[in-house]
Amino acid sequence: MRFEYGRLLIFTKEDVFVCFMSETVGSLYMLNTCPFTWKVRALLDHLDLPHERVKINPLKIKKSVSFAGDWGKTPVWKMSDGEVVVDSTPIMKRIDEVYNNGNLWKMEDQIRRDKWMEWADTKMKDATIPILYGSIGSALSTTRSVAKHERFGFFTGRIYAWLGFPIMWGIIAKKRTKKTGMMPGELWHHLLDEWTEEIGENSFFGGNTPHIVDLAVFGYMQSIEMHSKAFRLIENHSKGMLWFNRMRNSVVVQ
Numbered sequence: 001m002r003f004e005y006g007r008l009l010i011f012t013k014e015d016v017f018v019c020f021m022s023e024t025v026g027s028l029y030m031l032n033t034c035p036f037t038w039k040v041r042a043l044l045d046h047l048d049l050p051h052e053r054v055k056i057n058p059l060k061i062k063k064s065v066s067f068a069g070d071w072g073k074t075p076v077w078k079m080s081d082g083e084v085v086v087d088s089t090p091i092m093k094r095i096d097e098v099y100n101n102g103n104l105w106k107m108e109d110q111i112r113r114d115k116w117m118e119w120a121d122t123k124m125k126d127a128t129i130p131i132l133y134g135s136i137g138s139a140l141s142t143t144r145s146v147a148k149h150e151r152f153g154f155f156t157g158r159i160y161a162w163l164g165f166p167i168m169w170g171i172i173a174k175k176r177t178k179k180t181g182m183m184p185g186e187l188w189h190h191l192l193d194e195w196t197e198e199i200g201e202n203s204f205f206g207g208n209t210p211h212i213v214d215l216a217v218f219g220y221m222q223s224i225e226m227h228s229k230a231f232r233l234i235e236n237h238s239k240g241m242l243w244f245n246r247m248r249n250s251v252v253v254q
Contacts, residue, residue, distance in 0.1 A: 025099060027052040029065050029076040033226065035128050036088035037075040039219030043092045046215055046250070047100055088219075089121060092212055104212045113213065116198065116205065120216045123191055128220060131184040132230045185233035192240035203246055210250050218247040 030037040056064035062072040071086040107113040
């Protein structure tokens, strides 16, 4: 809640977000439930950068981001000077480079940095769909949650909620689960074992402070957290949740 120029302005996390400072650094074209969008949001919040969040209709993504050429997906980042960057990891690197002197991407051990960023963008990315849609119950719960959080029309949102879950569960999630040979919860516990073992006694992958890799992993987990039924399969991993809560306390949540 904020009072400005004689007006009472009330915002929630689900509204289009504009931080009222002198000007914004850019606009994030996004879906609320997109894991890749959450990665970028984690970085923007961590750096406390004033920006606009433009929620788009999931059925009209290509039209909404047509200025980004043939990309046709989210997120898309449009800088205040008009520069357009696509794909979450390049967006994160570019924002860090322009507004933070690249300090979050810097690391003496570049081989380790690159290995674990790739790990996040392959292993965690591929584990996200199975945990959200890996059972009939979780698939229905997730599609209903997506319909609630995205800018569907009234009827299209309900159609998606009830017709989308058999496709996500029966085709996409089953295929990815079969590929790993693990149940969704088991897979995430395995990944969090790997992640916390790599961090070791440090608070973060970056040591005493978060690194971009921390923010990427945190973003993937936040995208699951908004779907409570799926997140319950993760939150009993004690070491993983200790790190997750440290990350939550380290970022500026808008």
